[in-house]
Amino acid sequence: MTIARRPIAVLGAVAALGLALTGCVAKSDVSAAGRLTVSSTADACSVSAATATSGTLAFDVNNKGDEVTEFYLLAEDGVRIVGEVENVAPGASRTLTVVAQPGKYFTVCKPGMLGAGVGRTAFAVSGEKVAETGGDAAQKQKALTQYASYVKDQVDQLLPAAKTFADAYRGGEDAAAKAQFSTVRAYYERIEPIAEQLGTLDPRLDFRELDAKAEGIDWTGFHRIEKDLWAPAAGAMNSDGTTPANLDWAPSTPAERATFADKLLADLQELYDHVHSDAFVKDLESKGIAGISNGSISLLDEVANGKITGEEDWWSGTDLSDFAANVEGSKMAFSVVREFAESKGAEGKKLVEQIDRGFSALEAELAVHGSLKDGFASYSTVTETQKRDLTDLLNALAEPLSKLTSTILG
Known part of the structure; x- marks a missing residue:
């Protein structure tokens, strides 16, 4: 039996939730120090740096593989999803923007959008805690996004x-x-x-x-x-x-x-x-x-x-x-x-x-x-x-x- 891949047409609502989690941050609002590049291939997920300072981070994901891929920033437990970018077609690039608090994380790519992913690597954020904005509604949307991402990943x-x-x-x-x-x-x-x-x-x-x-x-x-x-x-x-x-x-x-x-x-x-x-x-x-x-x-x-x-x-x-x-x-x-x-x-x-x-x-x-x-x-x-x-x-x-x-x- 062939396993069907995720239909691209239904990603819109999940992607919309992702915006609520990561925040609508324009590229111009992200400092040069907060920009990182990610190269995703069939068997690797290479991030340009393993550390960053707390605040707004932008991961520019470039898919150099042959399958549609995803990129995840995971919490210290390796399970909770802090942020993700999906549906990155071969040869295409997309950006994940997150407000990262000090702590330990993992980065991982998921070629084919199935399985446990490849290239899981430790990623550390130093600095001071960042005040989150957006009010109660934004926090609720963030919680929904995190749980939706967890269920989908499982x-x-x-x-x-x-x-x-x-x-x-x-x-x-x-x-x-x-x-x-x-x-x-x-x-x-x-x-x-x-x-x-x-x-x-x-x-x-x-x-x-x-x-x-x-x-x-x-x-x-x-x-x-x-x-x-x-x-x-x-x-x-x-x-x-x-x-x-x-x-x-x-x-x-x-x-x-x-x-x-x-x-x-x-x-x-x-x-x-x-x-x-x-x-x-x-x-x-x-x-x-x-x-x-x-x-x-x-x-x-x-x-x-x-x-x-x-x-x-x-x-x-x-x-x-x-x-x-x-x-x-x-x-x-x-x-x-x-x-x-x-x-x-x-x-x-x-x-x-x-x-x-x-x-x-x-x-x-x-x-x-x-x-x-x-x-x-x-x-x-x-x-x-x-x-x-x-x-x-x-x-x-x-x-x-x-x-x-x-x-x-x-």
């Missing part, structure tokens, strides 16, 4: 990773598919609430077997493939604890595997098309920053409703990877709106401090079991005491996080 990485995974599964390369399963799912789990807003898309992609049976729909998606890869042993029980998992079960034939693989990629293409459409941007704008805040809360609920019980990845035991990805996505959404909570005075600042402590404690406990980068232990190795510890930390974070939206709107 899906950009999800689609090619899923194709590699689906090809391995389709071809009977089970060891390779197993090794890729949790990584592919992490991209999806970080932004799952977006898929949940698209009617039957999330059920098609992420329903567990019993959920599909209860709803009377065909069982497809990640977990259907998971059961093929980790076929249940004789006498193994379903996640309800009563029904034998191998009852009326037979491994998929090669033809059936091809069908499930193609279906997974078609559904993920639908998600990709949505997050690169005008409709996605308009939906984010209609929900405002409360929608992002509620997304942060929703992702933590995902952990409580499946991952902590070990029912999500019943066959593979990769629940901790989904757990960590949900937490990462929740934290990202929170980081985008935290300044609005802090602006609500002493109570808002107190709430932010509580949420920060909650995330730190939960992340530290998860790190005992592994990481998304290096892999997690099977959920079957987590003791009941450790599950209780994770549950307690999850609840300790969920309580203040549940107040985030009301605080922001208050």
